[in-house]
Amino acid sequence: MSIQVKDVEHVAKLARLNLTDEERVMFTDQLNAILQYADKLNELDTENVKPTTHVLNLHNVMREDEVKESLPAEKVFLNAPEEEDGQFKVPAVLE
Amino acid sequence: MTLFDLRLQEIQNKLSNKELSVTDLVGEAFANIGKRDERVGAYLTLNEEGARAQAAALDDKLVSGEARGLLFGLPVGVKDNMVTEGLRTTCASQFLSNYNPIYDATVVARLKQAEAVTIGKLNMDEFAMGGSNENSSFHPVRNPWDLTRVPGGSSGGSAAAVAAGEAYFTLGSDTGGSIRQPASYCGVVGLKPTYGLVSRYGLVAFASSLDQIGPITKNVEDAAYVLQAIAGHDAKDSTSANVEIPDYLSALTGDVAGLRIAVPKEYLDGVDPKVKAAILEALCVLEGLGAVWEEVSLPHTEYAVAAYYLLASSEASSNLSRFDGVRYGVRADHSGNLLDLYLESRSQGFGPEVKRRIMLGTYALSSGYYDAYYLKAQKVRTLIKQDFDQTFDKYDVIIGPTAPTTAFPLGSQVGDPLTMYLNDILTIPVSLAGVPALSVPCGFADGLPVGLQIIGKPFDESSILRVAHAFEAHTDHHKQRPSL
Numbered sequence: 001m002s003i004q005v006k007d008v009e010h011v012a013k014l015a016r017l018n019l020t021d022e023e024r025v026m027f028t029d030q031l032n033a034i035l036q037y038a039d040k041l042n043e044l045d046t047e048n049v050k051p052t053t054h055v056l057n058l059h060n061v062m063r064e065d066e067v068k069e070s071l072p073a074e075k076v077f078l079n080a081p082e083e084e085d086g087q088f089k090v091p092a093v094l095e
Numbered sequence: 096m097t098l099f100d101l102r103l104q105e106i107q108n109k110l111s112n113k114e115l116s117v118t119d120l121v122g123e124a125f126a127n128i129g130k131r132d133e134r135v136g137a138y139l140t141l142n143e144e145g146a147r148a149q150a151a152a153l154d155d156k157l158v159s160g161e162a163r164g165l166l167f168g169l170p171v172g173v174k175d176n177m178v179t180e181g182l183r184t185t186c187a188s189q190f191l192s193n194y195n196p197i198y199d200a201t202v203v204a205r206l207k208q209a210e211a212v213t214i215g216k217l218n219m220d221e222f223a224m225g226g227s228n229e230n231s232s233f234h235p236v237r238n239p240w241d242l243t244r245v246p247g248g249s250s251g252g253s254a255a256a257v258a259a260g261e262a263y264f265t266l267g268s269d270t271g272g273s274i275r276q277p278a279s280y281c282g283v284v285g286l287k288p289t290y291g292l293v294s295r296y297g298l299v300a301f302a303s304s305l306d307q308i309g310p311i312t313k314n315v316e317d318a319a320y321v322l323q324a325i326a327g328h329d330a331k332d333s334t335s336a337n338v339e340i341p342d343y344l345s346a347l348t349g350d351v352a353g354l355r356i357a358v359p360k361e362y363l364d365g366v367d368p369k370v371k372a373a374i375l376e377a378l379c380v381l382e383g384l385g386a387v388w389e390e391v392s393l394p395h396t397e398y399a400v401a402a403y404y405l406l407a408s409s410e411a412s413s414n415l416s417r418f419d420g421v422r423y424g425v426r427a428d429h430s431g432n433l434l435d436l437y438l439e440s441r442s443q444g445f446g447p448e449v450k451r452r453i454m455l456g457t458y459a460l461s462s463g464y465y466d467a468y469y470l471k472a473q474k475v476r477t478l479i480k481q482d483f484d485q486t487f488d489k490y491d492v493i494i495g496p497t498a499p500t501t502a503f504p505l506g507s508q509v510g511d512p513l514t515m516y517l518n519d520i521l522t523i524p525v526s527l528a529g530v531p532a533l534s535v536p537c538g539f540a541d542g543l544p545v546g547l548q549i550i551g552k553p554f555d556e557s558s559i560l561r562v563a564h565a566f567e568a569h570t571d572h573h574k575q576r577p578s579l
Contacts, residue, residue, distance in 0.1 A: 008454070015412060015457040016419070016434075017450060018442040027454055033513055034455060038401040041471050044478065051473030052480055054304050054334070055529030055553075056291050061333040075197045081426035088421055093433050 003032050098123050099260040100574070103169055103317045106263065110157060110168050117150040117157065117168035117212065120263070124170045124214050127260045131579050136236045137256040139175050140183045141215040146170065149212050164210030165324045171206055172262035174253050175216040176223055176299040177308065179203050182213070186299050187231040188221045190424045190444030200297020201329045202266060202308050209324040217265060218252030221446045222415065223273055223301045225249050226518045229509060230448045237505070238280060239577040240543055244502040247277030253311045254281040259579055264312045264321055268298055270305045271403050272498075272522025275534040278311055279497035279546025282536045282575065284563070285311045286318045289554045290529035291336035293322075294329030300414040302407035303334070305526050314573050315535060315564040319343035322556060338554055346557035347564040352385030354562065355490045361396035362495030362521055362548075373538030373545040374496050380569050381494075381562070388494070393482040398475050399524040400516055405459045405472035406527075411449075412456030418444065451512060476527045483528040487552045492562055496521055497534040497546035521548060531556045535563040536572040544572070 008028045012019045019027065073086055082089035098106065098120065109115040125143055132138055153168050173179060176186045178196035180203075185191045199207065206213065220230035228236040228251030236251040238244040239259040246255040250267030254277035257265055267274040269287035278285025286309045293308045300306060310321035323343050329335045358378065363371055378388050420426035420440025427439035445453070459468035486493060498518060508515045525532045530553055537547035547566070551559040567573055 003458075007458075011454055011458045011461065014461060015453050016416075016437045016441050017445075017453065018438045019450075023447075023450070027451065030451060030512055031455060031458065034404060034516075035458075035468075037513055038405055038468065038472075040401050041398055041475050044395075044398060044475060046471060046474035046478070049474040049477050051470055052476040052527075053473060055480065056334060056336055058291075058334060058336075063330065071197060078197055079194055079423035081420060081424075090421055091429075091431070091433050091436055 003028055003035065097260065099263065102314060103263065103320050106169065107167060117153040120168060121146050121150040121170050121212055121214065124262060131259050132261055134237060134242055134579070135239055135255050135259050135261065136234050137218055137252040137259065137261055138172070138215045139185060139187065139218050139233055142182055142213055146212050146214045153210060164208060166206065166209035166211035166321070169211045170214045170263050171211045172215050172217045172253065172256045172265040173203060173213055174219055174250050174265070174267050176219060176268055177203055177266065178297045178299070179213060179216065182216065184216060186222050187219045187233055188444065188446065189232045190418050193425055194423055198297065201294035201331060202325050203297065205325050214262065217256055220249035220251070221449050222299065223249040223268055223270055224448050224452055226272065226276055226515055227508065228252065229505065230446060232446045235505060238502045239579055240282060241502065244504050245280065247280035247502060249273040250311065251277045254278050254283055254285065257283045257311050257313055258577060264310055264317055266308055267311050268306060268308050269526065270302050270407060271526045272519040274309050274311060275497050275522050275532060275546065275548060276519060278534040280502040280544065282544030283311055283313055284315055284318050284533060284535050284573065285309065286322060286533040287531060288322065288326065288556055289531045291334055292326050292554065294332040294335050296329055296331040302410035303414060304410060305407060315560055315567050316347060318533065319347060319560045341557055343557060343560055346561045348561060349565050349568055351381060351562055351565045354386035354492065356381065356386055356388035357391040357486050357490035357493045358388050359393040359396065359493060359495055360390050361393055366496050366499040367501070367540065369540035370496050370500060370545050373540065374547060377537040377547045377566060378494065380566055384565055384569065391486055393486065393524065395475065395478045395482050396524055399479055399527055400520050402472040402475040402479065403523045403527060404455065404516055405468050406476065408452040408456035409459045409469050410456070412453045412460065415449070415453055479524050480528045483530055492558055493550040495548050497548040501540050501543035501545060525550050529553065531559060533559050533563055535567060538572055
């Protein structure tokens, strides 16, 4: 399957990226080249192979449900682009 | 002979004998940075004031004779994707160019606990995506052996700083080869531990099922020494392995008699003939020490790069969704609503390679393509892991080159991502299998360093360190220094 410019536009929207016209063309070409290379995987029969999500033999890692110290609010806001009254400020979500 | 030719433990002996002070060590590092880093470009942020203050405090402690941490007084550079409280951490991205962390990564906390001195943050490919360091959004790193060539990546700054005598040791991170490949290109030792051995807490996530932190050093003993200080379970990382940490230095016995080495034919086919010659020569050295090697096959090697780029990019597209310009990082000027804020901040903050991988990963995970790409790649990952499991039933270690070539010229592969990705063909399978591996200098081709990759069983860092140490003791490649 080959990727068209409109597919790249769709994916960019999902990924929250604005692409320039140049980027749209470049990514269309490059993603096609990479995915064409990835088609190599179809040479392998994986019908009865289980997927590996993770190499360690770990299952759910739980801890006791105890209240612990967390970062003080004034530190948390040190890197905030905009802050007001102890909250992160963003533009209006509802018009 | 300079301070940078000494092993870390030799340096500490000189501290104990009062032949040196921590202030001397830190001063020497900054002097070399001042002389060389304008050309090499290894550092993004220096911690000169903090490091000198810490050095003075440690020197006081030296006088009073108090108990000392394992890495007492040793200046270290840290890759700029590990968060350091109060010290800017950028991941070499414009997005985080103003980011000042409010906590320390576990590895950074452990360095502090061991009383190492952080001298600065090291350049890298943006968000650790790349194999040449040309993807840094600030400036590229240049290879100390030849300033027209790349240092490798993504931990290019970490490897170049050690090679250039701008740090006594450094930490890097490795997702598909990002410690081992630059170590190979820069003629230093780079160790990627088993997935889960070193905590990832505070490492800015790229591909969470693959990322692992490890040391880059001038020699194998130093790598073992640093690993001792940073390895071990961490409750803050739910994928941290709860295993007993052995004494890595005691593994360095020099004895490799009877060691069974597997050499995958896929790791020798198609590599640069001069690289191949250096590897075969290294095998002769090990044979001379009583090890035996045989050629084997890891039949799924050729599928590793394709599987890796789908998996790592998918994980990256998810991990990097947190960069939205709301809580930290650079918020772009925008004229509209919340969606515009996201779109503009991400579009202006990320460089081309990061966008490319987010796009690839988003596509591979998107409705209708998940089974064909992401799930398929996870299944192929199982087959690649099985290649390693089966080989380790019969052999103690696997050996081959770290990279198919030596360092390439800056700019020569930009614009051709697939060719760039194929530089990692010999390190990626190891990452997918999650097993430990290190790169140790094993010769030169046309004046450029060649790295020998030694791969071990899960959590058997001791064996690969022992083999590398025995090899190093009978060669002098690691003693060569670039002229800068």
